Amino acid sequence: MRTVTLGPAGTYSHRAASAVSDGEIDFYESVHGIVEAVAEGDADRGVVPIENSIEGSVTETLDALSEQEIAVVQEIVTPIRHALLAQAEEFDVVASHSQALAQCRGYLEEHYPDVDLEAVASTARGVERAREDSRVAGIGHPDNATSGEPELRVIAEDIQDRTSNATRFFVVAPPSERDEAGGKSTFVVYPNANYPGLLLRLLEPFADRDVNLSRVESRPSGERLGDYIFHIDVEAGLYEDRTKDAVAELEELAEKGWVRKLGSYDVRHVV
Ligand SMILES: O=C(O)C(=O)C[C@]1(C(=O)O)C=C[C@@H](O)C=C1
Secondary structure, eight states: OOEEEESSTTSHHHHHHHHHOSSOEEEESSHHHHHHHHHTTSOSEEEEEEEETTTEEOHHHHHHHHHSOOEEEEEEEEEOOOEEEESSSOOSEEEEOHHHHHHTHHHHHHHOTTSEEEEOSOHHHHHHHHHHOTTEEEEEOGGGGGSSSSOOEEEEEOOSSSTTOEEEEEEEEOGGGOOSOSSEEEEEEEOOOOOTTHHHHHHHHHHHTTOOEEEEEEEEOSSSTTOEEEEEEESSOTTSHHHHHHHHHHHHHTTTSEEEEEEEEEEEEOO
């Protein structure tokens, strides 16, 4: 089984993928690339970050999920503990994924108010920048310090702004693998409509059937200002009548647009 995830080796996505895959793992430099590879059948599984407890949604993933036909077959939740890695104590630039820079914003402002922040494709890419250039520090998992040459110093550990920092990842598969079994389900809804109470009406079918929502996000549709695509996670499986009935109502409400059922899945916690 070929799994693809965000690279290079050493990203948090790679760590999450290693926990669920015993086969080959290949790397892409963008979430869009990963989701597209799975949708087109070039890979069996993709592992992509969806949400962080400090910084919120990974918007590139939300957009990729609404643009491609894909299944979500598992959720992985993992703690994120960032280290500052560099060749020396002195540096001018901190390079990392924008999510990681944001998760450490308070620490960086307090300890390194004058450094430049450089957003790169992943935390491991930032660590590579630190290996290539002694004026650059990277933020990533501390194991990255000794996984290449030259070895890097761990300047500080646990620099995320909250100790409870955690990220959710989706394991995605080709659409034919969508499952109805699982404790959670994800939907992407484009109502293609705009009237007072629209969002309320989209959520009522779940509330009426006692289905708990665990996430609602809106993303601009790109069609016109104020026009949204909604991402909805619920704590119920598609095999349940209450979920099926709620989705049937949702589909009626979104008849001018579309509803994508990404499938039902279980959650695995990985440390
Ligand atoms: O850059 C990485 O290491 C990733 O796997 C991406 C990512 C993210 O996009 O949220 C994953 C986990 C952390 O929240 C920081 C970065």
